[in-house]
Amino acid sequence: MLKYKGTRAAFSAAVLELAEKDPRVMVVSPDALKAMRATDFGEKFPDRVVECGIAEQGAVDVAAGLAACGQIPFVGTYAGFLTLRAAEQMRTFVGYPNLNVKFCGVNAGVFGGEREGVTHQFYEDLAVVSALPNYTIFSPADPEQCYMATLAAYEIEGPVYIRAGSGREVSVYAEDAPFAKDGITVWRDYGTDAVLFSTGFFLDRVLAAADLLKEKGVNVTAADINILYGKDDRRIVETMKKADHVFTVEDHNINGGLGSYISRLATEKAPRFVHRIALKTYGESGAAKDVADAYGFSPEAIAKTVTDTLGK
Amino acid sequence: MQTKELQAMANRLRLEAVRMVYEGGDGHPGPALSIADIVATLYFDAMNIDPANPAWEDRDRFILSKGHSCPILYAALNERGYYTPKVEHFHLRELGSRFQGHPSMQYTPGLDMTSGSLGNGIPIGAGMAYAGKLKGKSYFVYVICGDGELQEGVNWEGANVATGRKLDNLIVFVDKNNWQSNITVTETVGMNNPADRFRAFGWHVQEISGHDIDAIKNAIETAKGVKGKPHAIVCDCVKGKGLSFMENNNAWHKGVPTKEQYEQAVRELGGDCNA
Numbered sequence: 001m002l003k004y005k006g007t008r009a010a011f012s013a014a015v016l017e018l019a020e021k022d023p024r025v026m027v028v029s030p031d032a033l034k035a036m037r038a039t040d041f042g043e044k045f046p047d048r049v050v051e052c053g054i055a056e057q058g059a060v061d062v063a064a065g066l067a068a069c070g071q072i073p074f075v076g077t078y079a080g081f082l083t084l085r086a087a088e089q090m091r092t093f094v095g096y097p098n099l100n101v102k103f104c105g106v107n108a109g110v111f112g113g114e115r116e117g118v119t120h121q122f123y124e125d126l127a128v129v130s131a132l133p134n135y136t137i138f139s140p141a142d143p144e145q146c147y148m149a150t151l152a153a154y155e156i157e158g159p160v161y162i163r164a165g166s167g168r169e170v171s172v173y174a175e176d177a178p179f180a181k182d183g184i185t186v187w188r189d190y191g192t193d194a195v196l197f198s199t200g201f202f203l204d205r206v207l208a209a210a211d212l213l214k215e216k217g218v219n220v221t222a223a224d225i226n227i228l229y230g231k232d233d234r235r236i237v238e239t240m241k242k243a244d245h246v247f248t249v250e251d252h253n254i255n256g257g258l259g260s261y262i263s264r265l266a267t268e269k270a271p272r273f274v275h276r277i278a279l280k281t282y283g284e285s286g287a288a289k290d291v292a293d294a295y296g297f298s299p300e301a302i303a304k305t306v307t308d309t310l311g312k
Numbered sequence: 313m314q315t316k317e318l319q320a321m322a323n324r325l326r327l328e329a330v331r332m333v334y335e336g337g338d339g340h341p342g343p344a345l346s347i348a349d350i351v352a353t354l355y356f357d358a359m360n361i362d363p364a365n366p367a368w369e370d371r372d373r374f375i376l377s378k379g380h381s382c383p384i385l386y387a388a389l390n391e392r393g394y395y396t397p398k399v400e401h402f403h404l405r406e407l408g409s410r411f412q413g414h415p416s417m418q419y420t421p422g423l424d425m426t427s428g429s430l431g432n433g434i435p436i437g438a439g440m441a442y443a444g445k446l447k448g449k450s451y452f453v454y455v456i457c458g459d460g461e462l463q464e465g466v467n468w469e470g471a472n473v474a475t476g477r478k479l480d481n482l483i484v485f486v487d488k489n490n491w492q493s494n495i496t497v498t499e500t501v502g503m504n505n506p507a508d509r510f511r512a513f514g515w516h517v518q519e520i521s522g523h524d525i526d527a528i529k530n531a532i533e534t535a536k537g538v539k540g541k542p543h544a545i546v547c548d549c550v551k552g553k554g555l556s557f558m559e560n561n562n563a564w565h566k567g568v569p570t571k572e573q574y575e576q577a578v579r580e581l582g583g584d585c586n587a
Contacts, residue, residue, distance in 0.1 A: 026446075028439075050442055050477065058435040058469025065439020065453075068417075068425055070369070071446070073439075088429060089466075093436060097417050097426045 003175055005037070006167030007146035007201070008076070008106040012038040014150035015074045019045055024072045025154070028052060030059040032077035035106065056081045060089035060101075067099035072154070079105025079112075079163065080122035087128050094159050095132040102153045104162045109251025110283035110291045111201055112165030117285040127256020129161045130229050137228040139163045139258075140179070141203040142171045145226060148179035163200060168288035170204040172224075182235040183227035191219025194245045194306055197236075199225045199258040202292070206249050208299035209306070216303070218312050228261050233269070236262075240270045247275045247306055251297065254278035275309050277302060313356045315525045321391065322352035322525070326554045327581040328387035333567075334574045336404030338413070342552040342564035344384040346489045346522070347456055350547060353528040354454055355388040363393040366422045370451055373424040373440050377433020377457035378487065379414040380566075386411050386420070394422035431464025433457050434484055438473045441482040441542075452536070455484045459506055460492030468513065474542035475514040482542040483535050486510075487522060489551040491562045510544035522547025555580055 004010035019025040019041065026048045033039050033049065042049045050066070052059040056077060063073040075082065082105050083090065094101045105125050107113040113121025129135050136156055140146040146164055153160035172187070187203070188196075188210040198206035203224050210222040221242055240246050246266065250258040259276030266274045283291060292298070296305075313321070326348045333339035355361070359372040376385050383404060390399045403409035412419050414428025425436055437455040444451050457467065474482050486506045490497050497504040510517045516538045520527040528547070535543035551565070552558030555577055569577060 047446055050439070050473065052435075052469065052473050053476070055466075055469035055472065057432075057466040058438075058473060061432050061435035061466065061470060062439035062442070062473055065425070065436040065441075066443045067439075068436075069373075069440050069443035069447075071443050089432065092429050093426060093432060 004143035004147060007140060007143050007164035007169050008104070008166060009037040010143040010147040011076060011104045011150050011162060011164055012036050012041060014147045016041050016044065018151070018154050019048060022072065024070060026050065026066060026071050026073045028059050028063040028066065028073045028075045030054060030056045030077050030081065035078070036076040036104070038076065056086040057089050060086040061093055063101045064089070064093040064099055067094070067101045072100055072102070074102045074104065076104035076106065078120055078122065079108045079125040083122070083125040083128040091132050095134045098134045098158050100157055102160045102162070104164050106164045107166050108163045109165065109200065110279065110295050111168060111251050111288045113283065114166065114168060114288040114291055115285050118282045121283050123251065123253045123279045123283070124256065125163060126228060126252050130256055130261070134158055136160045136230070138226060139199045139228055140226055141198070141200060141224050142169050142173055144171055144173045144175050144177065145179060148177070149226070152179045165201050169201040172203045172207070180226055182232050183230045184223050184225055184236045184239060186221060186223040186239060188220065188222035190214050190221065192221065192242045193218050194220045194247060194310060195240055195243045196220050196222040196247045196249065196306070197225050197258060197262055198222070198249045199228065200251055202249050202251055202297055205292070205297055205299050206302060209302035212299055212303040213306060216307065218307060218310065220306065225258055228258060233265055237265055237269045240265060240272065243272070245273045245275065245310060247277060249277045249297065249302055251292070252278055254280050275305065277305055318352050318356055318525045321356050322348040323554060323581045324391065325352055325384050325387040327577060328390070329383035330555070330569060330574065330577045332383045332386065332402045332404045334569045335401060336406060337568055338405045339383055339568070340380040340566045341383065341569070342558055342562065343378060343381040343458065345553050345555060345558060346549045346551045347381055347487050348384050348554065349523045349525055350456060350485050350487070350528055351384050351388050353525055355392050357529060358532045359454065360451065363422070366394060370449055372451050373453045375425045375433040375437050375453070375455045376415055376427050377455050378430065378461050379428030382415045385415065389422040430461040431466045434467045435470025435473060437482050437484065438470045438477070438479055441474065441479040442477055444481055445479065451481065453482050455482070457484060457486055458492070459486055459488040459490060459497050459504055460500070462486070462506055462509070463501060471510065471513045471515065478540050479542045480539050483532065484542070484544050486544060486546045487549050488546055489549040491551045491565065493565055506544070507546045514541060515544045516541040517544045517546065519546045522549035523553055
């Protein structure tokens with residue numbers, strides 16, 4: 001029995017818990033309480049929800065105003081309505097003045113957005129936010145980690161972006177596992193033929209690929225990267241150095257997300273080949289598992305990319 | 313402050329703004345002069361502020377939504393005593409200066425919000441006003457936006473929030489000078505009727521001259537007495553007001569006075585400065 005029905009519900013459960021302890025914690029909603037599974041918050045703390053209507057740019061501005069007066073607003077809605085439509089507000093009125101606003105973008109990726117189709121699936125959010133100084137970027141792998149990520153976001157003074165899905169994410173972490181501060185958790189340590197990095201909700205698939213590879217005699221190290229472009233990259237770099245080939249797997253456009261981050265580290269700190277498994281096109285509607293498989297993220301497809309690349 | 317003193321202060325701010333642009337070699341003097349009387353009335357009469365304690369939690373807040381008019385705001389902060397010692401040369405828009413091309417709260421003590429990207433002052437002000445209500449504070453949030461700026465859609469997102477949340481502690485001045493960067497507002501969108509638009513959004517609306525200090529004072533008092541609605545004070549203004557060669561001449565939306573023009577500004581505004 002899962003504690004949370006998906007990452008977005010886990011986010012809102014954590015915000016509710018924080019609000020019980022800290023009167024500064026608020027929710028700013030661009031008509032998103034239902035989408036964020038945050039109706040409980042509205043019932044319990046009606047005065048601490050600012051309902052802005054279907055208006056993301058205005059909602060981010062309202063959050064900036066609240067934060068400038070000492071409140072800690074959490075703004076959640078579909079990832080692209082925040083990071084694309086309200087990108088400038090996130091940049092100029094939150095990032096630039098380094099205001100204490102927390103964002104949660106849901107329906108991230110083809111898997112997170114699944115049946116909604118391209119208008120409600122977002123694979124560009126990390127690229128946008130990674131270009132905004134002062135932001136901390138959390139990309140939790142499952143609901144339990146999203147809960148922990150939200151608590152960790154509260155501890156940071158300044159803007160944080162948390163990437164979330166909808167409700168199909170597969171739990172990998174234990175409920176009480178901490179949100180790794182050094183940005184990496186190694187889950188498979190079979191060998192040094194390659195390193196596989198996952199971020200977000202494909203961790204179970206990447207681990208399954210590592211297991212498949214082991215059966216074929218290809219022994220890899222597989223890890224979850226939960227903080228992107230973070231300040232402490234030492235353990236990530238250390239792990240990269242275990243193999244000559246690093247593979248990144250993410251439900252994001254091939255530019256601007258995990259693959260870009262790891263490529264940067266490979267260029268600057270640990271020269272080696274980086275192979276990026278990511279989206280190169282827009283997605284489409286479909287059940288989460290089906291679209292993920294169709295766009296090249298089945299364990300078999302991930303494993304095949306690794307063996308083909310390594311010539312094994 | 314008495315009306316006559318405020319008029320003199322407005323002109324002192326005007327001259328300081330022009331000097332700032334002249335010395336810095338860049339900036340927007342016309343839009344700054346348009347709002348000098350409103351800014352003077354706010355900072356030297358209406359607003360409950362303490363320059364010695366710019367982070368005072370109970371202070372009134374101010375957002376210059378039309379951030380390119382910042383020379384007049386920088387001048388007001390300086391005259392009001394936010395800086396010790398008083399700033400003599402602003403180094404406006406110069407590298408390393410506290411006084412950025414558009415207002416930045418990280419750089420300039422006394423600023424309540426970063427601004428300059430048009431259209432965002434009303435929704436940010438709504439957030440500040442909501443925080444005040446939530447915490448039981450009696451402060452007011454003042455915003456000045458331009459009439460051209462109202463073309464940005466996000467203004468109206470904020471207007472909805474303010475109406476929906478009954479933010480009667482939010483007072484928005486509209487600098488209605490009918491100019492924007494390119495042409496007039498009327499030519500651009502076929503009309504210039506901000507009062508009608510704010511009324512349609514459920515706001516309490518007043519229409520006054522933006523250069524009549526008494527009218528500005530009275531409008532603020534009237535707004536404070538009307539509960540349950542946010543307030544728009546639509547001000548008929550003249551872009552470049554106070555300088556004969558700048559008034560209603562949109563070439564001064566952005567521009568730098570020559571030495572001769574600066575000296576003329578000193579002559580035209582200087583007398584009032586010593587009133």
